[in-house]
Amino acid sequence: MTSFMARPVLPLGRRVMGSSRAMLNTASYGPPGFGGAGMTMPPGFNAKAAQQLRAPRVPEKTAQTQTQPQPRRAHARDDSLNTLGKTMPPGYKAQVAQLGVFEIPEQVTGSVGDRALGKALVRAWRQDGIIQIAMSEAQRRLMEDAMAASRRFFKKSPAEKAACVDSQSYAGYIASGEEVTDGIADYSEIFTITKDLDLAEPRVRAKWPCHGPCPWPDVDMKTPMVRYNDVLGAEGEKLLQLVEFGLDVTPGSLTRHTRDGWHHTRVLRFPPRNATNGRGKEGRGIGSHTDYGLFVISAQDDVGGLFIRRPKEDERFANWEKSAAGLREDDDGWVYVPPVDGVHTVILGDMMQYLTRNYLTATPHKVGLNTRERFAFAYFHEPSFQAVLQPLDGMQDKAASSSPSPATKTKVTDEIHYGTHFTRMFMRNYPDRVTTKRLLAEDRLSLLERPELRTMGAVPAVPAL
Numbered sequence: 001m002t003s004f005m006a007r008p009v010l011p012l013g014r015r016v017m018g019s020s021r022a023m024l025n026t027a028s029y030g031p032p033g034f035g036g037a038g039m040t041m042p043p044g045f046n047a048k049a050a051q052q053l054r055a056p057r058v059p060e061k062t063a064q065t066q067t068q069p070q071p072r073r074a075h076a077r078d079d080s081l082n083t084l085g086k087t088m089p090p091g092y093k094a095q096v097a098q099l100g101v102f103e104i105p106e107q108v109t110g111s112v113g114d115r116a117l118g119k120a121l122v123r124a125w126r127q128d129g130i131i132q133i134a135m136s137e138a139q140r141r142l143m144e145d146a147m148a149a150s151r152r153f154f155k156k157s158p159a160e161k162a163a164c165v166d167s168q169s170y171a172g173y174i175a176s177g178e179e180v181t182d183g184i185a186d187y188s189e190i191f192t193i194t195k196d197l198d199l200a201e202p203r204v205r206a207k208w209p210c211h212g213p214c215p216w217p218d219v220d221m222k223t224p225m226v227r228y229n230d231v232l233g234a235e236g237e238k239l240l241q242l243v244e245f246g247l248d249v250t251p252g253s254l255t256r257h258t259r260d261g262w263h264h265t266r267v268l269r270f271p272p273r274n275a276t277n278g279r280g281k282e283g284r285g286i287g288s289h290t291d292y293g294l295f296v297i298s299a300q301d302d303v304g305g306l307f308i309r310r311p312k313e314d315e316r317f318a319n320w321e322k323s324a325a326g327l328r329e330d331d332d333g334w335v336y337v338p339p340v341d342g343v344h345t346v347i348l349g350d351m352m353q354y355l356t357r358n359y360l361t362a363t364p365h366k367v368g369l370n371t372r373e374r375f376a377f378a379y380f381h382e383p384s385f386q387a388v389l390q391p392l393d394g395m396q397d398k399a400a401s402s403s404p405s406p407a408t409k410t411k412v413t414d415e416i417h418y419g420t421h422f423t424r425m426f427m428r429n430y431p432d433r434v435t436t437k438r439l440l441a442e443d444r445l446s447l448l449e450r451p452e453l454r455t456m457g458a459v460p461a462v463p464a465l
């Protein structure tokens, strides 16, 4: 937990500099001994010297007048690539990402700076598949409280944890080995937080799929988690506004879908690789997959385990049409995302890919087990359950002009009902859960076709999470 106690990477109110692309390309290597593949860093490459070359100290004044903000590389001084790579789980071979850190303003107003920042974020996602954003002091405090609550929760007895299940929502506890990715059990132990709706709530009474209470174990868990989620919800909305600027689409084109968004969070614990229950695959925490909504804001402790794939023309998954679970899991080409103090990472989900017609793509990722237990949060910023999505106006041209390959010209599904996508994905992950069984037994899936489940605002908005 030491990594959460130090000061943030950047002070507030500063925009950051550097070149994200160069960082990921040239700062990548596979440390000797990891996966037995040896170094992939070019011979003679001096990481320290390269860092200095690539990270000129930009005077504060210049940074503020830039219209093309770029992230500054984190840990410019004392975290060499070697240090970052050392946390990679054993048995894995991957490049090591050394990403810049973007700072998100307290408010997004549409200023010149906001527009440039939006463009820079979009550029970074298209290049690297992931961005890092600095935590504010308030976010850091809430994250630390939530992390402490997570550790307390996962220490409870198996029976106490197993009691945190709801038959109507997918919120609550998922034991290690219960979740399935590509037919193989994941070792992650999870508490999922979905919108907490009591039994009298109209949507719950009407038996809408996935709608129900969040089975909190106690207020010690609930209070810090709700606070942290709320602050991430606000961060998510700002990021969406910035993405609108980055994509040159009409303001509101994305945020209109997140009114009463179906945001949810996975509070995660991974066992050490030598202390699993044997139900999954050795060394595998979660198999490769893409997440379902717009984007995922994540935090991790200092242990390490997350790997992503960068966007590639010849690796275009469309998870809403054909499962991307398990794809390329054992292939080369993974990038390790080392823990960095004081940052959230943000990767993109299926719906962002769909809305932008592949201009932005969902980031495949997976988690390896390390020598120590690992704790992480994944907050999913999502459209409303009722949202019926269609690709954004103008995205066809943008995708085609930036990338003339036939892959971008494939016919896209006419529309996607987010609630249906979410329900299908959760049924796939938890085939044996009581929630899935009740959904099927009560034929709740047929409700997904009803107009009130496809109309934004059909039900009065209820407080988020």
Ligand SMILES: O=C(O)CCC(=O)C(=O)O
Pocket (backbone or CB within 6 Å): 266, 268, 286, 291, 298, 300, 306, 365, 366, 367, 376, 378
């Ligand atoms: O553990 C992480 O960092 C990511 C977890 C993840 O991919 C997920 O919960 O969907």
Ligand SMILES: [Fe+2]
Pocket (backbone or CB within 6 Å): 289, 290, 291, 365, 378
């Ligand atoms: Fe994920």
